[in-house]
Amino acid sequence: MTEAVEPVSNVFETILVLDFGSQYSHLLTRRLREFNIYAEMLPCTQKISELNWKPKGVILSGSPYSVYAPDAPHVDKDVFKLGVPVLGICYGMQELAWINGTEVSRGDKREYGPATLNVVDKESPLFKDVDHSKVWMSHGDKLYGLPEGFKVIATSENSPYCGIANEEKQIYGIQFHPEVTHSEKGKLLLRNFAVDICKATQNWSMKNFIDTEINRIRTLVGPDAEVIGAVSGGVDSTVAAKLMTEAIGDRFHAILVDNGVLRKDEAKNVKETLTKGLGINLTVVDASDEFLDKLKGVTDPEKKRKIIGNTFIHVFERVAAQIKPKNTDKEIEFLLQGTLYPDVIESISFKGPSQTIKTHHNVGGLLDNMKLKLIEPLRELFKDEVRELGEILGISHELVWRHPFPGPGIAIRVLGEVTREQVAIARAADHIYIEEIRKAGLYNKIAQAFACLLPVKSVGVMGDQRTYEQVIALRAIETSDFMTADWFCFEPAFLKKVSSRIVNEVDGVARVTYDITSKPPATVEWE
Numbered sequence: 099m100t101e102a103v104e105p106v107s108n109v110f111e112t113i114l115v116l117d118f119g120s121q122y123s124h125l126l127t128r129r130l131r132e133f134n135i136y137a138e139m140l141p142c143t144q145k146i147s148e149l150n151w152k153p154k155g156v157i158l159s160g161s162p163y164s165v166y167a168p169d170a171p172h173v174d175k176d177v178f179k180l181g182v183p184v185l186g187i188c189y190g191m192q193e194l195a196w197i198n199g200t201e202v203s204r205g206d207k208r209e210y211g212p213a214t215l216n217v218v219d220k221e222s223p224l225f226k227d228v229d230h231s232k233v234w235m236s237h238g239d240k241l242y243g244l245p246e247g248f249k250v251i252a253t254s255e256n257s258p259y260c261g262i263a264n265e266e267k268q269i270y271g272i273q274f275h276p277e278v279t280h281s282e283k284g285k286l287l288l289r290n291f292a293v294d295i296c297k298a299t300q301n302w303s304m305k306n307f308i309d310t311e312i313n314r315i316r317t318l319v320g321p322d323a324e325v326i327g328a329v330s331g332g333v334d335s336t337v338a339a340k341l342m343t344e345a346i347g348d349r350f351h352a353i354l355v356d357n358g359v360l361r362k363d364e365a366k367n368v369k370e371t372l373t374k375g376l377g378i379n380l381t382v383v384d385a386s387d388e389f390l391d392k393l394k395g396v397t398d399p400e401k402k403r404k405i406i407g408n409t410f411i412h413v414f415e416r417v418a419a420q421i422k423p424k425n426t427d428k429e430i431e432f433l434l435q436g437t438l439y440p441d442v443i444e445s446i447s448f449k450g451p452s453q454t455i456k457t458h459h460n461v462g463g464l465l466d467n468m469k470l471k472l473i474e475p476l477r478e479l480f481k482d483e484v485r486e487l488g489e490i491l492g493i494s495h496e497l498v499w500r501h502p503f504p505g506p507g508i509a510i511r512v513l514g515e516v517t518r519e520q521v522a523i524a525r526a527a528d529h530i531y532i533e534e535i536r537k538a539g540l541y542n543k544i545a546q547a548f549a550c551l552l553p554v555k556s557v558g559v560m561g562d563q564r565t566y567e568q569v570i571a572l573r574a575i576e577t578s579d580f581m582t583a584d585w586f587c588f589e590p591a592f593l594k595k596v597s598s599r600i601v602n603e604v605d606g607v608a609r610v611t612y613d614i615t616s617k618p619p620a621t622v623e624w625e
């Protein structure tokens with residue numbers, strides 16, 4: 099499998115965030131991008147020698163581990179040979195101390211919540227304009243001393259080593275989390291680090307990204323090669339397809355695969371919107387039998403995702419072989435996907451496959467020996483950034499704000515075995531639910547809503563007859579980046595109406611429930 103496009107990090111000066119597994123790690127990249135510094139997060143196991151770009155600075159994130167634990171993750175020491183500034187946050191600071199021989203162990207008190215920052219070194223560039231601000235703590239371990247060459251630059255009531263620095267080597271450590279909004283001046287502190295200490299240029303913006311991206315695609319694809327694109331009608335792939343169409347016009351062929359687990363009338367509607375509305379050259383391929391046959395008897399969610407991801411690629415390779423490029427005798431080499439940053443983050447993990455939350459079909463479901471080279475222009479972006487991009491590219495507000503729909507579709511919303519009958523039940527219930535959400539004027543207040551079909555039967559009574567049928571679970575969430583989410587509070591009357599319509603109109607359903615779990619601890623999808 100090959101990633102075909104030159105890394106964005108070679109084009110924009112980039113801060114590297116090494117993720118040691120903290121629940122806040124991704125916020126570090128978000129905050130930096132908010133003040134126009136491009137940042138990229140990689141697992142802490144990243145070998146610096148294998149990086150094909152040079153960061154302007156490195157941030158070591160927090161972690162649920164203790165540095166002294168036998169299985170704790172450790173930083174590649176080559177980070178310090180890059181000659182760029184390094185900032186360790188919480189675990190990151192403890193790691194800086196520990197690898198330099200300083201004792202780190204359990205403190206007598208855990209410190210969780212607010213503290214006031216007391217800057218000792220008033221000249222420190224890291225703390226410019228952040229003295230006396232509230233900072234957010236979340237740790238149980240502490241430093242028992244200073245590593246050689248370091249000095250204390252800040253304290254707090256409970257943390258004598260709240261901020262440390264080796265100014266000569268430009269290595270900094272802080273015990274609190276500047277990336278969370280509860281740290282009042284946290285964003286400013288990160289700006290001080292990235293802009294004043296690392297001297298990174300603040301030129302990351304969506305408009306610059308579009309121009310750069312279009313140029314990168316043109317250079318990569320060359321004057322006559324053609325590209326196919328996996329396009330679902332969802333926000334991500336539509337934005338990616340529009341970008342591609344801007345870059346290479348009708349040398350781009352968008353393919354929508356009907357995998358048999360799409361929503362009601364989806365293929366027809368998408369064809370209409372993309373072709374007529376956006377001038378994207380789109381073909382719909384019906385592969386529903388192939389997908390449903392392969393899913394027969396499979397109940398494990400990860401297996402379903404992998405089967406679907408693999409089958410998508412088989413279909414794309416087949417279609418690519420059928421399209422004969424007009425201006426060249428070469429075969430189609432590239433496949434465009436609308437992969438986003440969260441798809442990547444959740445599908446990989448520094449702790450190995452056991453910690454993968456779920457394999458997004460378009461990342462972990464790819465074939466090892468695939469022939470097509472991937473172009474994923476949105477791979478570094480968050481959902482809200484992609485939406486901003488979509489608006490700038492002139493895609494309709496309605497499409498840009500569509501609820502996401504996962505590639506494995508209804509297959510991961512029919513819990514257990516996927517059959518045509520089960521898919522039909524889930525699809526019908528989902529259609530009613532979304533129709534009612536739209537009628538109630540709630541569609542744009544909710545980030546994503548759908549119905550799931552549970553593999554359990556429950557007893558009911560309909561028309562004086564005993565029924566023994568399945569259960570539908572409704573889900574609706576509020577979130578902007580889909581990394582964390584809360585459930586949406588409907589009025590009871592709304593839920594009553596939806597429940598009654600589903601049970602009355604969908605054969606095979608005897609009961610409707612509403613999912614009231616946030617992410618974490620749940621995920622958005624049930625599988």
Ligand SMILES: Nc1ncnc2c1ncn2[C@@H]1O[C@H](COP(=O)(O)OP(=O)(O)OP(=O)(O)O)[C@@H](O)[C@H]1O
Nearest residue numbers: 328329330332333334335355435436502503504505
């Ligand atoms: N039915 C499909 N046909 C072709 N490609 C698909 C299909 N479903 C998903 N994909 C590919 O997988 C990628 C990831 O799917 P995902 O659902 O995350 O994004 P999306 O469908 O583009 O946007 P959204 O998140 O709004 O649904 C898509 O961007 C697209 O490249």
Ligand SMILES: O=c1[nH]c(=O)c2[nH+]cn([C@@H]3O[C@H](COP(=O)(O)O)[C@@H](O)[C@H]3O)c2[nH]1
Nearest residue numbers: 457458459502503504505506580621622623
């Ligand atoms: O294209 C996709 N392929 C997948 O395999 C996949 N799994 C989850 N999702 C979507 O990602 C967002 C977060 O969902 P989770 O909290 O369930 O991981 C939600 O918007 C989900 O709908 C997927 N999208």
Ligand SMILES: NC(=O)CC[C@H](N)C(=O)O
Nearest residue numbers: 160161188189237238239
């Ligand atoms: N948030 C963190 O990075 C915590 C680090 C370490 N696990 C501690 O408890 O101190």
Ligand SMILES: [Mg+2]
Nearest residue numbers: 332503504505
């Ligand atoms: Mg989708």
